[in-house]
Amino acid sequence: MSKLQGLLFALATVVLVAVSTYYFVARDWLPELHSDRGAIDAAIWWSLLVTGIVFIATNLLLAYFTWRYSDTPGAKAAYWHDSPKLEISWTAVTAAILLVFLFNALNLWGSLVDPKTIPADAVTIEVTAQQFAWNFRYPGQDGQFGKTDVKLADPEMGNFLGTDTKDPATADDIVTPQGVLVVPEGRTVLLKIRSLDVIHSFFLPNFRVKQDAMPGLTIQTWFKPTKAGKYEIACAEHCGLGHYKMKGTMFVLAADAFQAAMASQEAFDAASGPLTQPTQ
Amino acid sequence: MTHVAEAQAGHAHDAHDHAPQAFIWKYVFSKDHKVIGVQYYVTAMLMAVVAGLLAMLIRVQIAWPPATQEPQTQQVESLRLSPPPAPIRAATDATGSVLTKGYAKMDKGYQMKPEFYAMLFTMHGTIMVFFVLSTAPVSGFGNMLIPLQVGARDMAFPFLNGLSFWTFLPGCVVILLSFFVEAGAAAAGWTSYPPLSALKSAVPGSQMGQTLWIIAMVFFIASFTMGGLNFVTTILNLRTKGLSLFRMSTTMWAMFLVAILGLLAFPALIAGSLLLLFDRHFGTSFYLPAGIILSGKVMPNSGGSPLLWQHLFWFLGHPEVYILMLPALGFTSDIIAAFSRKAIFGYKAMIGAMIAISGLSFVVWGHHMFVSGMSPYLGMAFAVGTILIAVPSAVKVFNWLATLWQSRIQFHTAMLWALGVVSLFISGGLSGVWLGQSAVDIHLHDTMFVVAHFHLIMAGAALFGVFGATAYWFPKMFGRMMNETLGKWHFWFTFITYYGTFFPMHYVGISGQMRRVYNPYEYDFLKPVQDINVFITYCALILGVSQVIFFINFFWSAFKGRKAEGNPWNAAGLEWTTPSPPPHGNWPGEIPEVHRWPYDYSVPDAPQDFVLQTDPSPIGALKPGGGH
Numbered sequence: 001m002s003k004l005q006g007l008l009f010a011l012a013t014v015v016l017v018a019v020s021t022y023y024f025v026a027r028d029w030l031p032e033l034h035s036d037r038g039a040i041d042a043a044i045w046w047s048l049l050v051t052g053i054v055f056i057a058t059n060l061l062l063a064y065f066t067w068r069y070s071d072t073p074g075a076k077a078a079y080w081h082d083s084p085k086l087e088i089s090w091t092a093v094t095a096a097i098l099l100v101f102l103f104n105a106l107n108l109w110g111s112l113v114d115p116k117t118i119p120a121d122a123v124t125i126e127v128t129a130q131q132f133a134w135n136f137r138y139p140g141q142d143g144q145f146g147k148t149d150v151k152l153a154d155p156e157m158g159n160f161l162g163t164d165t166k167d168p169a170t171a172d173d174i175v176t177p178q179g180v181l182v183v184p185e186g187r188t189v190l191l192k193i194r195s196l197d198v199i200h201s202f203f204l205p206n207f208r209v210k211q212d213a214m215p216g217l218t219i220q221t222w223f224k225p226t227k228a229g230k231y232e233i234a235c236a237e238h239c240g241l242g243h244y245k246m247k248g249t250m251f252v253l254a255a256d257a258f259q260a261a262m263a264s265q266e267a268f269d270a271a272s273g274p275l276t277q278p279t280q
Numbered sequence: 281m282t283h284v285a286e287a288q289a290g291h292a293h294d295a296h297d298h299a300p301q302a303f304i305w306k307y308v309f310s311k312d313h314k315v316i317g318v319q320y321y322v323t324a325m326l327m328a329v330v331a332g333l334l335a336m337l338i339r340v341q342i343a344w345p346p347a348t349q350e351p352q353t354q355q356v357e358s359l360r361l362s363p364p365p366a367p368i369r370a371a372t373d374a375t376g377s378v379l380t381k382g383y384a385k386m387d388k389g390y391q392m393k394p395e396f397y398a399m400l401f402t403m404h405g406t407i408m409v410f411f412v413l414s415t416a417p418v419s420g421f422g423n424m425l426i427p428l429q430v431g432a433r434d435m436a437f438p439f440l441n442g443l444s445f446w447t448f449l450p451g452c453v454v455i456l457l458s459f460f461v462e463a464g465a466a467a468a469g470w471t472s473y474p475p476l477s478a479l480k481s482a483v484p485g486s487q488m489g490q491t492l493w494i495i496a497m498v499f500f501i502a503s504f505t506m507g508g509l510n511f512v513t514t515i516l517n518l519r520t521k522g523l524s525l526f527r528m529s530t531t532m533w534a535m536f537l538v539a540i541l542g543l544l545a546f547p548a549l550i551a552g553s554l555l556l557l558f559d560r561h562f563g564t565s566f567y568l569p570a571g572i573i574l575s576g577k578v579m580p581n582s583g584g585s586p587l588l589w590q591h592l593f594w595f596l597g598h599p600e601v602y603i604l605m606l607p608a609l610g611f612t613s614d615i616i617a618a619f620s621r622k623a624i625f626g627y628k629a630m631i632g633a634m635i636a637i638s639g640l641s642f643v644v645w646g647h648h649m650f651v652s653g654m655s656p657y658l659g660m661a662f663a664v665g666t667i668l669i670a671v672p673s674a675v676k677v678f679n680w681l682a683t684l685w686q687s688r689i690q691f692h693t694a695m696l697w698a699l700g701v702v703s704l705f706i707s708g709g710l711s712g713v714w715l716g717q718s719a720v721d722i723h724l725h726d727t728m729f730v731v732a733h734f735h736l737i738m739a740g741a742a743l744f745g746v747f748g749a750t751a752y753w754f755p756k757m758f759g760r761m762m763n764e765t766l767g768k769w770h771f772w773f774t775f776i777t778y779y780g781t782f783f784p785m786h787y788v789g790i791s792g793q794m795r796r797v798y799n800p801y802e803y804d805f806l807k808p809v810q811d812i813n814v815f816i817t818y819c820a821l822i823l824g825v826s827q828v829i830f831f832i833n834f835f836w837s838a839f840k841g842r843k844a845e846g847n848p849w850n851a852a853g854l855e856w857t858t859p860s861p862p863p864h865g866n867w868p869g870e871i872p873e874v875h876r877w878p879y880d881y882s883v884p885d886a887p888q889d890f891v892l893q894t895d896p897s898p899i900g901a902l903k904p905g906g907g908h
Contacts, residue, residue, distance in 0.1 A: 005691030005768070009699055012775065016703075020783055029790035030723075031805055043720050044790070051710035058677060058706050065684040066699060069620070070691060077882040077889070078686035079900075081623035086682070087675070091629075094674040098713070102667045105717035106660055112719055113656035131482075131574070150573040162573070193653075197574045198476040199586055201651065201726060205792035205805050208723045212652045215475055216569025216585055219653040232805055236726040236794045238469050240476060240483040241394045244798040 006070025013063035017056050024048060034231070034252070035207035036188075036224040039108050046104075050097065118222050122188040123258075125181070128161055129193070129200035129213035132242030134233060135160050136181045138174040138262060146170025150196065161196075174265050176272065179248035181233060183225050184258035190222040201237035204250060210236055225252040299864035309446070311438035312864055316445050317424030318757055321750075324416035325834075327452060329827075331407035334400045336824045337392070339781075341400075343810070343817035345799035346391035382464075395484045397798045398467035402485065403459070405470025406493065409600065410500050411452055413742040417607035418542075419448065419507050421749050422535045426511060428756060428855035429532050431520025431874065433865045436513040444506035451499030458492035466493035469796060471597070474567035474589050478559045481574050491560060494553045501550045504542050511539035520854070522874035526631070527893075529853055529878045530624065533631050534610030537638045538603050544642070545599035552592035559584070590652055594645035601738050602641045606634060608745020609676060612701040614878070615752050616680060618851040619695035620687030621889050623879040626679040633672035633679075640669045650718045651725050659718045666716035673709050677702065688882070692849070693767030697748030700775050701741050707779075708737025711786065726796075729789025735782045744778075747771070747830070754837065755844030759861035762841060766833040773826035780819030784812050852890045853878035876900065 033041055069075075111117060126145055128135040139145045146167040153162035160178065163170055176182060183189045193202050195213035203210045204223075211221040233248035253261065261271035300306045310316060382396035423441065427434055435441045458465040467485025468477035476482045477490050515536045519528075528536075558564040563580075567589045570582030617624040624630065646654065646662030680702050689695065711733040715721050724730060747770075754762045788809040793800050800806040800813070847856035854874060858867050872894040880891035883900035891900045 002689065002691045005696065006689060008772070009691070009696065013703065016707075016779060016783075023784070023787060027787075029787050031792050040719050040723055043717055044714070044723070047714045047717065047720060051713050055706065055710050058681065059703070061681050062684070062699070062702060062706070065681065065687075066689060069684060069687045070689045071621075075688045077620065077622040077688040079623065079882050079884055081625050081627065081683075081879065083626075083682075087626050087629050087679075090678050091671065091675055095671050098667050098670055101713060101717065102664060105663055105667065105719060108717070108719040109656070109659060109663065112722070113659070150571050150578050153573055153576070153578075155576060197572055198479070198482050199473055203726075203792075203794070205723075210651050210722050210725055214586055214653045215572055217587075217653050232803055234792070234794060234803055237473075238398065238476070238796040241398065243398075243796065244394065244800070244802050247803060 002071040006066050010063040010067035013059050013066070017059045017063075021052065021056065024052065031205040033206065033208065034225060034227040034229065035204075035209070036226060037112070037208040039111070040208045043104065043108055047101075050101070115220075118190055119188050122190040122222060123184060124190045124192065125183070127181075127191050127193045127202055127213065128196060129202065129235070129239075129246075130160060130196040131198065131240050132235070132246040133160075133178040134181070134202070134235075134246070134248040135178055136176045137161065137163075138176075139169075140172030140174055140262075140264070142169060142172055144169040146173050153196075172264065174262060174268050176268070179233070180272070181248060181250040182258065182261060182268075182272065183250060183252055184255045185225055185228045185252050186255055187258075188222050188224045190220060192218050192220050194218045198239050199237050200235050200239045200246065203234040203236035204231065205234065206231050212237055225250075228252045228254055309442060311434070311442045313423045313427050313435045313438070313441060314757070314862065316441050317420050317422070319445050320423060320448065321416055321420035321757075323449065323452060324412045324420060325831075327407050327411040327415070329831075330456065331404050331412055332824050332827065334404040334407070336821055338397070338400050338404060339817040339820040341392050341397055341798065342800065343814045345801060392798075394798045395464065395467060398469075398483060398796070399459075399465050399485050399489070401796050402466050402469050402472075403455075406466070407455060408739065409470060409604070410497070411455065413604045413739060413746075414504065414600070415448070416746045417611070417742055417749070418535070418538055418603060419444070419504070421531075421607060421611070421746070421753070422507070422511055422538070424757060425531060425753065425855065426514050426535055427518070427866055428858065428862060429529050429853060429878075430515060430518060431523055431854055431867075431871045432514060432518035433871070435510045436518055437510050440506050441510050444503045444510070447499055447506065448503035451496045451503065454492050454499065455496035458489045458496070461488040461492065463487040463489060465489040471593055472556070472589075473593075474556060474559065474586050475572060475574075478556060478567050479572070479574055479579065480560070481577070486560075491557065494557050494560075497553050498550060501546045501553075504546055508539040508542040508546075511535055512543070515539075520871050520874055523854070526628070527874060527877045529610070530613035530627075530630055530634070531607065531610035533634055534606040537634055538606050541599040541603050541606075541638055541641065545596045545603075548592050549596035552589060552596075555592075556589065587649075587652060587654060590649050590654075591645070594648045595642075597648065598645040599638075599641045601734070602637055604738055604742040605745075606638070607749075608701055608741045609634065609705075611745045611749040611752070612680070612698045613683075614853065615694050615698035615748050616683055616702075617879045617881060618752070618849055618853075619690045619692055619698070620684055621690070621881045622683055622687035623881055624679070625682035625685075626675075627877065627879065629675055630679055633675045636672040637669060640665050640672075644669060647716060647718070647721070650721045663716055663718045667713065670709065670713055670716070673705070673712075677706055677709070692751065693762065693764055693771060694748045694752035696768065696771045696775075697744050697751060700744040700771070701748065703775075704736050704740040704744060704778075707783065708733055708735075708740060712737065723792070724789060726794055727789040728785040728793045728795060731795055732782050732785035732789055735785070740778055740782065744774075747774070750834070752849070753855075754841075755848050755860035756855055756862060758838045758841070759844055759859075760837055760839075760841030761844050761848060762837040763833050766829055770826065770829040770833060773829065774823060777819045777823035777826065781816055781823055784816050788812050788816075847892075850888065850890050851878075852880050852892055854893045857892060857894050 126137040146169040147164040148162045150162045193213045195215045200213040231250045235246035261268050383390040463484040466489040467483045480487050555566040565581035565584035568581035568584040572579040613624050644665040647666045650659050791809050844860040846859045874893050875896045878893045880900040882889045
């Protein structure tokens, strides 16, 4: 009986290793990358490689031991239970591998979050989340966003943010329709993310960007789109009933087309007509 | 050690020979640790049925969500004044609780409502984490095993022990009742992040349901704290003569550490929950900043921060993860030693690893918040702790493998579960190395990858640990043996479908599929993974249904199973020196003295292939613990 169960456990473990490894490599699960954040993908691939090797090795050992040492008449177990040399070495090797991971992880994190890496020509865009839509605002020629006050918000009139029209800085601000984000190809985009109600999370699967929108805070994150096209924006933090529908579209335009569209609200409205048409 | 022996002797006098006879005092308001342990255990299992059914409904929805009506593409003329989107509100025909009105009649028959779905994943997580996987291994087996494995007549404070169960039970009742209140149970996720959980109009479950969630949590934490005090005191003060700390089983070490973790971590959540209650009902703003506008209404709050809740919650939440896991790791070492007939390898390293994991568990909570907007420097600090915790975890796996090497494995049901824990610990642990790298977490945060990770390592290891412990210690619980055939069928169904359910979630997670989404296929980029989600759901449904085998086996064996001897497994631990089931007071005569650790298996020159912990003969490892 023991023999059969041991064989089954070993088999099950080998099948697990084979099937899971096959599916990890047979299909490229990551959404296509279209930003300068390839380093995240590299870290994912390194993680897959190293943890994959450990996964295969430890599981094969487990399979071998459960098959090889299953109880048979007359079998006898060994009596030993300590080996400082063995224990110290595997602890040290594990720690060393993990320290390499840690070193890379910290470097990578630093390169993604250090504000000093924001180039001077970055395009600043304000992202404001609310149940269940994304609002986008551009500061216009003056580089200043107009003041907002939620008391001025008037959704009926399309003023979701509570934009203060009396503030001179508001005049040249550009507001896109809810859920429509337009960014230039090949230029760094600096997002200033905030929320009007609950916590949301701004997620661009194809760009390896995810940042919570936290009420009370304005959080910035930046990335460089590398390919013109139309991409999905998702909400990654449970924000209520309509969470699953809180999606948006990000249009990456060629740099000059973007420049032209962002000259003024009128220019944008004219340029964006084709963008917001349903495309099949 | 002498003061321990004296305390023990003193304790023996008053606790002995006072077994209550009336049914209500013996089985209901009992102070006997074994009865209380079983009460906790059975309650947790019944809660697991509820939480498991919720999970199955979640999976059905993810695999086959109703085709939602496409919102009409806005023909935008004036972009500055774009028309407001159709508001998404709770269906208004609900006059009862969401539970009774969870499904709405739509074009193609009855379909689940989004508010019902939010309630499902919130309550599944809450019930499983607190009322099942904290309760069954810790409160259930902790109470059952501590006096038996340390050699005590009962827990240090038997009345407090009974009180803790009777504080726990109202918590269960409240959380279950919350399904039936107007607008349904809590729906802000088991993490209850404000403002969603703080503002009543944010989501239907944030009405009465969320208040009951908080109340249930207060009951639970009060109960768990009483239990923790009892655990620590019993383990420190009531160990029998000769049982030094480093002769204790790994299970006892796990219970000891878990109790300390609970005592240090849970107060943060009870405080946090009360502040949330104040925000909800008394107009405070601990978690609510200025400038919130919800459904067109400007909230009067100002000055608070939702991040504060996340810090308080995860300061509890992360140690809590280890509260679930450590007992399973302890059980696994005990079971593997007994059924591989081999001493546990690297005993001190195993204990050291558990201590290291416990210590580190207090400095890693921020890895749940890498993308929350907290200071990026904090992200760095928390990545360090998180990656480091993989070292002691790896040590545990290596030591289990080394224990199996040159052993003689008897594949009883309990052993299969223990090997299952090792397998899940490997699979689930390795993905932790991915998620601990804060930059990688940017893509994987709040995706199904995380769901795969914690269901394998935390939920799976804890669940398999409980099943293993049940099969192993069943004789001490009921004086009977569980059915091995049913046990093995249950294991194989569970093992295969558990992997079938949770391993593929890695793939859809890497593809970007978010958690807690009512209909993932609203997004084009997720349409290609629907077939995998369907596969996962089939596995999850089989997984759920196959638990019926366990319940049949459990209840049938408890009443009709083969009668068990005192030591049916030929195991070496102290608990196997007493009859099955142990009498009131645990040992009929004097409490035996301990002379060695509980892992002396296959000792050369010994008459049998195990040497009981109470055996004074100078063979085997008298050592761990400094011995004589």
